[in-house]
Amino acid sequence: MAFVFIEHLDPKHESALASLLSAATQMRVAEPSDGTVIEPNHVYVIPPNKNMTIKAGALHLAPRSDGFGLQHPIDIFAISLAEERGNAAIGVVLSGSGSDGTRGLEAIKAAGGITFAQEPATAKWTAMPMSAMAAGAVDFVLPPHRIAAELAHIGHHPNPAQAREIPEGNELDKVCLILRASTGVDFGLYKKATVHRRIARRMAPEAKILE
Numbered sequence: 001m002a003f004v005f006i007e008h009l010d011p012k013h014e015s016a017l018a019s020l021l022s023a024a025t026q027m028r029v030a031e032p033s034d035g036t037v038i039e040p041n042h043v044y045v046i047p048p049n050k051n052m053t054i055k056a057g058a059l060h061l062a063p064r065s066d067g068f069g070l071q072h073p074i075d076i077f078a079i080s081l082a083e084e085r086g087n088a089a090i091g092v093v094l095s096g097s098g099s100d101g102t103r104g105l106e107a108i109k110a111a112g113g114i115t116f117a118q119e120p121a122t123a124k125w126t127a128m129p130m131s132a133m134a135a136g137a138v139d140f141v142l143p144p145h146r147i148a149a150e151l152a153h154i155g156h157h158p159n160p161a162q163a164r165e166i167p168e169g170n171e172l173d174k175v176c177l178i179l180r181a182s183t184g185v186d187f188g189l190y191k192k193a194t195v196h197r198r199i200a201r202r203m204a205p206e207a208k209i210l211e
Contacts, residue, residue, distance in 0.1 A: 001155045003043045008073045018045045034061040046073060053080035078104020078105060087112030087197040092147060093132045095123035105137035112197035118158065119143045
């Protein structure tokens with residue numbers, strides 16, 4: 001896996017996040033330049049006063065707008081990540097104010113990826129995770145240490161092709177009926193390809209059920 005951190009900063013404020021993370025991990029941590037190619041086991045921290053996207057395996061930087069409206073760098077990156085990586089994308093929204101990240105997690109979830117939000121009881125600022133949760137954009141709500149554990153687990157089994165046989169056709173319809181009866185949610189209304197991908201991700205060997 002590669003890890004990309006998008007944080008909210010004043011345009012003139014230099015971030016200390018890269019140096020703080022460098023002291024906490026053996027992975028290489030850096031602020032990328034425009035065109036930096038993503039590599040596994042690297043950590044990338046968005047530079048100040050920039051928006052960042054990913055395309056063709058590389059990070060691309062652009063100046064933030066000069067307007068006085070709210071900035072949404074997390075949404076901008078996460079939407080591009082969903083387009084780039086599809087069901088291999090993973091989005092995590094941690095403590096923060098505002099609603100940035102909600103649209104990004106919606107895009108990742110729609111693409112068949114996996115989304116996490118920090119458990120509000122463990123967050124200093126709850127608005128961002130609660131916004132994503134209220135929008136139905138979050139698969140799992142967990143405290144940070146459990147999010148980290150699940151990311152490590154997923155990293156060992158990232159390929160849906162490793163999953164066991166997945167129900168199709170009438171069998172998949174039966175699964176949807178059972179879910180509708182037990183939860184009230186009709187997954188039969190979803191695109192079958194999306195349901196298929198998401199089941200595959202959760203049927204990977206040694207997959208854990210999150211409660």
